[in-house]
Amino acid sequence: MKNIIIAPSILSADFANLEKEIRAIDVGGCDWVHIDVMDGSFVPPITIGDNIVKAIRPHTEKVLDVHLMVEHPDRQVEAFAKAGADIITIHQEACVHLERTLQLIRSLGCKAGVSLNPGTPLSTIKNVLHCVDLVLLMSVNPGYGGQSYIHAVTDKIAEARKMLDDAGSDAHLEVDGGVNAATVAEVCGAGADAIVAGSAVYNKPDYAVAMQELRELA
Numbered sequence: 001m002k003n004i005i006i007a008p009s010i011l012s013a014d015f016a017n018l019e020k021e022i023r024a025i026d027v028g029g030c031d032w033v034h035i036d037v038m039d040g041s042f043v044p045p046i047t048i049g050d051n052i053v054k055a056i057r058p059h060t061e062k063v064l065d066v067h068l069m070v071e072h073p074d075r076q077v078e079a080f081a082k083a084g085a086d087i088i089t090i091h092q093e094a095c096v097h098l099e100r101t102l103q104l105i106r107s108l109g110c111k112a113g114v115s116l117n118p119g120t121p122l123s124t125i126k127n128v129l130h131c132v133d134l135v136l137l138m139s140v141n142p143g144y145g146g147q148s149y150i151h152a153v154t155d156k157i158a159e160a161r162k163m164l165d166d167a168g169s170d171a172h173l174e175v176d177g178g179v180n181a182a183t184v185a186e187v188c189g190a191g192a193d194a195i196v197a198g199s200a201v202y203n204k205p206d207y208a209v210a211m212q213e214l215r216e217l218a
């Protein structure tokens, strides 16, 4: 059992009862609340906007971990910062001026995260680690909850752990997609300290029990 951060993704929550669903993971012992923002372009679905983040904010004091799967994230980060995000993560693949956008996130008072799709190499973020508070490795192709973990990403997690340690970075290493009771030990054993869990929490009858099980298996 490792001391890990558990960030349930509300993508798998009941959107008609979002207040209740947020409170349930909060009292159930989550560390962060992971919010998947999709724009219908970077990924096919459209999900959550800054207005929803603003609506959620009064209902939990937990860290709001906002994952922007959008084109032109530089145009969006200010709205999400104002809405109450604590961490804003952008995709390397969506950013021409990655360093500038990461610095912009920090200048807005948020922690800056950078995410990589499964097929994108770690070398693409090596030169921006000085302004990164979180690396989010996708272990599925983004867009949908409930997909299967891509085992080829496990070596990448270990490589990322080494890259952050070698750089003297204390950035979190978070893994997103297909993390559940069957895969959490592999993910955390490779060096992740934070996990996103959508269906592995919200598709279970008792969210607290589901999170505790993930902690024990990590």
Ligand code: DX5
Pocket: 009, 011, 012, 034, 036, 067, 140, 141, 142, 143, 144, 145, 146, 147, 176, 177, 178, 179, 196, 197, 198, 199, 200
């Ligand atoms: C996928 C999202 C994930 C997703 C994870 O594009 O970024 O956060 O909700 O869902 P599970 O844990 O069900 O794979």
Ligand code: ZN
Pocket: 009, 034, 035, 036, 067, 176, 196
């Ligand atoms: Zn996500």
